[in-house]
Each structure stands twice: as structure tokens, then as C-alpha cells.
Amino acid sequence: MGLLNFTRDPVPEAVSGDMHNLNQLSAQQFSALTEVLFRFLTEPKEVERFLTQLSDFATMNKISLGPLKNIVKSILLVPNGALKRNLSSEQVRADFIALGLSEEKASYFAEQWKVNSPTLTRLAVGQTLMINQLIDMEWKFGVTAGSSELEKVGSIFLQLKLVIKKGSQLENVYVELTLPQFYSFLHEMERVKASLESFS
Amino acid sequence: QAPSKDAVRQLCQECFSSPPAALGPLAQRACPGLAAGPEEAEQLVSALHNLTRHVVYRGLTRAEDILSLFPENFHQNLKNLLTKIILENISAWRNEAQASQISLPRLVDMDWRVDIKTSSDSIIRMAVPTCLLQLKIQEDAALCGNNPVVSALTVELSKETLDTMLEGLGRIRDQLSAVANK
Numbered sequence: 297m298g299l300l301n302f303t304r305d306p307v308p309e310a311v312s313g314d315m316h317n318l319n320q321l322s323a324q325q326f327s328a329l330t331e332v333l334f335r336f337l338t339e340p341k342e343v344e345r346f347l348t349q350l351s352d353f354a355t356m357n358k359i360s361l362g363p364l365k366n367i368v369k370s371i372l373l374v375p376n377g378a379l380k381r382n383l384s385s386e387q388v389r390a391d392f393i394a395l396g397l398s399e400e401k402a403s404y405f406a407e408q409w410k411v412n413s414p415t416l417t418r419l420a421v422g423q424t425l426m427i428n429q430l431i432d433m434e435w436k437f438g439v440t441a442g443s444s445e446l447e448k449v450g451s452i453f454l455q456l457k458l459v460i461k462k463g464s465q466l467e468n469v470y471v472e473l474t475l476p477q478f479y480s481f482l483h484e485m486e487r488v489k490a491s492l493e494s495f496s
Numbered sequence: 497q498a499p500s501k502d503a504v505r506q507l508c509q510e511c512f513s514s515p516p517a518a519l520g521p522l523a524q525r526a527c528p529g530l531a532a533g534p535e536e537a538e539q540l541v542s543a544l545h546n547l548t549r550h551v552v553y554r555g556l557t558r559a560e561d562i563l564s565l566f567p568e569n570f571h572q573n574l575k576n577l578l579t580k581i582i583l584e585n586i587s588a589w590r591n592e593a594q595a596s597q598i599s600l601p602r603l604v605d606m607d608w609r610v611d612i613k614t615s616s617d618s619i620i621r622m623a624v625p626t627c628l629l630q631l632k633i634q635e636d637a638a639l640c641g642n643n644p645v646v647s648a649l650t651v652e653l654s655k656e657t658l659d660t661m662l663e664g665l666g667r668i669r670d671q672l673s674a675v676a677n678k
Contacts, residue, residue: 380620421624424616427652430629433664437671452675454668455600460651469649471633472600475672482665484608488627489662491610492655495625 300394301387302377307395314370315396317363325357326401330408333368337375338415370395375409379420385410431466432459438472454478505581511544512552512589519545551582552589559583604646605632627653 300307321329332353336346350368354361374395378388389406393399434457454477458469473481507526514522523541524534551562562579606629613624628650635645653661 380618382619382621417619420618421613421622423618424613424622424624426626426654427628428650430651430653430657430661433661435664435668452672458651460649469633470600471631472602477603478665478668478672481603481606482662482669484606485658485662485665488608488610488629488653489655489658492625492627492658495610495612495623496655 300391301383302374302381302391307373308370310366311370311373312396314367315392318367318371318401319396319398321357321401323400323404327404329353329368330405333371333375334408334412337372338412338419340419371405374405375416378409379413379416382417385413426461429461430458431461433457434459451475501577504577505584507541508544508548508578508581509585511541512548512585514545547578548582548585548589552586557583557586601633601635603631604634606630625655627655627658629653 318326332346332349335349336342339345350364351361353359354364374388374391377383378391383391385406388409389402392402392405397405436455436457438453438455440451440453452475454473454475456471456473458471460467460469510522510526511519519541520538523538526537526541547565550565559579562582563575566575566578608630609628611626611628613622613626615621629652630648630650632646632648635647
């Protein structure tokens with residue numbers, strides 16, 4: 297086996313056997329299985345649904361669930377590595393062929409990879425570490441009570457409530473801004489937006 | 497030296513309600529009534545402000561607790577009078593504090609930086625810009641006396657979050673314009 301794109305580590309021995317079994321599936325069966333896999337990859341939280349769909353697939357196609365799960369584990373190695381390394385669909389196809397999958401199935405999977413990769417990339421970026429991520433912002437206006445007719449009665453200030461994710465917990469931060477501070481803050485955030493856009 | 501008990505009562509109420517920034521003008525207005533110099537008036541007003549707020553925010557409700565706040569050689573009758581006035585006003589003041597949320601922390605400074613995320617455990621190579629925003633926040637001066645605590649909070653905003661925030665800030669600006677134009 298030549299150098300693979302999706303990993304630098306040696307591939308577990310069971311993988312070629314699993315690819316051989318995969319080749320025995322009809323095109324239709326392979327297509328159905330691929331759909332189940334990508335649905336899981338794009339919604340990784342839906343573990344139960346994934347397992348149910350695998351179990352249904354096993355029953356419908358008269359395959360034992362145990363071996364099917366092993367096959368699925370082997371297949372998933374490729375898209376997981378491909379996502380980490382931003383592989384093209386060409387590279388994904390080449391890797392599957394190198395692992396022993398038929399050209400037809402490898403091309404089909406690579407096609408599905410191409411279709412789904414924007415969603416998958418966005419998911420992976422979303423999982424990247426964020427420091428005290430800002431989740432939500434609420435606001436309220438307040439009015440100071442003046443105590444003399446000489447002072448400006450009723451000067452407005454802004455109260456912000458920021459909802460922040462610290463680790464796995466949410467925390468509320470309250471902060472008060474004067475109006476000049478608010479306008480300055482707005483101006484700075486617009487500068488940030490311009491900066492972020494120049495990098496996109 | 498105050499002319500009457502009511503004058504003392506009035507002064508206590510004004511000192512409590514006044515935000516720290518307005519204490520100067522308040523002291524000036526109080527001067528004539530107390531026959532005191534401007535510096536003394538300022539000290540008095542500031543002390544009353546801190547005392548009354550301290551009592552409310554610490555939730556002190558018993559006369560003994562309030563009496564114990566005064567220094568030892570404080571004038572006995574005045575101490576009792578002040579304590580009595582404070583106790584009379586406590587629940588009204590607590591409502592006022594909650595209604596106007598005098599105790600919210602204030603923004604004192606703000607810095608930002610844009611970073612480009614180039615790599616992570618989930619993607620080995622990427623170029624995702626992200627904003628780090630640092631807010632310096634000061635806890636309410638009344639709670640901290642003369643040593644206000646300033647904390648720095650760093651918050652990260654993705655481009656999407658920033659866009660949503662700007663929408664919110666735009667709505668605030670529109671609401672402010674509507675009020676100004678009334």
C-alpha cells in the first residue's frame with residue numbers, strides 16, 4: 297500500500313478485509329449505506345439515530361450488525377482524516393482505492409464527499425476552541441434620576457447583559473455603558489467587522 | 497451642626513440616591529444649610545453616601561450592625577439619629593437600588609484584536625479570522641469604597657456572532673435616535 301493522504305499512521309489490518317466485504321454490496325446497497333454515514337457525519341450528535349439506521353440497514357440487507365459496525369468504523373477513518381487535512385475528492389477517491397475499495401464505489405463516495413464537505417468543514421471549524429464565546433446579548437436602557445433642576449434630569453445609559461460560554465457553563469455578565477461609550481463601542485465593532493471581512 | 501433632624505434626614509436620602517458623580521454638586525448645595533466649608537461638606541456627603549449605600553448593599557437590618565459601623569468616639573446622639581434615619585429608609589432605598597440598578601458594574605475600557613486561527617485538533621490547516629474583545633469592567637464604587645475593583649473579561653466573537661451583535665447595536669442606535677427626535 298502506497299502513502300495514504302488521509303493519515304500518516306499505519307492502517308489497522310482489518311481494514312482491507314472490511315473493504316473486501318464492502319465490495320460485495322450492490323451499488324444500491326452501498327449508496328444507501330453511504331447516505332446513512334454522511335447523515336451522521338453532518339449531524340454527529342445524532343448517535344442514536346445513526347445506530348438505529350445501521351441496525352435497520354443490517355436487517356433489510358440480511359447482514360450481521362457486528363461485522364457491519366466494523367466495516368463502518370473502517371470507512372469512517374477516511375472522511376475523518378480527510379476533514380482534518382482538507383483533502384480533495386480526488387485524494388479521497390485515491391485513498392479508498394489504495395485501501396482496496398472498487399473504483400466504482402470509491403468514485404461514488406468521493407462524489408458524496410465533495411457535496412458534503414462545505415457542511416463538514418463548517419462543523420469542524422465550529423468545534424475549534426473558542427475562548428469565552430459570546431452566545432447572546434440583551435440590553436435595557438436606564439435613566440439616572442437627577443436631584444436638582446440644575447442638573448440634566450434623565451440622562452440615558454445602556455445596560456448590556458452578555459451571555460458567555462465559559463468552558464461548558466454559561467455565565468451572565470452585566471455591564472453599564474454611557475451613551476458616548478456606546479457610540480464608541482459601536483464604532484469599534486464596525487472596524488472589527490471590516491477587519492474580519494478583509495480576511496475572508 | 498445641621499439645623500434640624502429633618503434636614504439630616506433629607507441629606508441622608510439625597511446622599512443615598514445620588515450617583516457618585518453627582519456628589520460634588522450635592523455637597524455644594526448642602527454647604528449653606530450646614531454652615532460648613534465646601535471641603536467639609538464634600539467629605540460629609542461622600543461619607544453619608546458610602547455609609548447609606550454600604551448598609552443597603554450589605555443588607556444590614558439591625559440597629560446594632562449599623563451602630564457598629566461608626567467610629568468609637570462618634571457623637572452619640574448623632575450616631576443614634578443617623579441609625580434611626582437609615583433604618584426608616586432601608587426598605588425604600590433597597591427598592592430604589594433595585595429599580596434603578598445602581599449596583600451594575602460599569603465599562604471603563606475596551607480593546608480588541610483580530611486573530612487568524614490557522615490550526616486546531618479538528619482541522620490541521622485553516623485560515624479563520626476571529627475577534628478577541630477585552631472589556632475592562634469596574635464593580636460599583638459604592639460596594640468597593642475607595643478601591644474599586646476592575647476586572648478584565650476577554651470574549652471571543654466569530655464573524656457570525658459579530659454580525660448578529662452589530663444588528664443588535666444598530667437597533668439600539670435606532671431606538672436612541674427615535675428618543676432624541678421626539
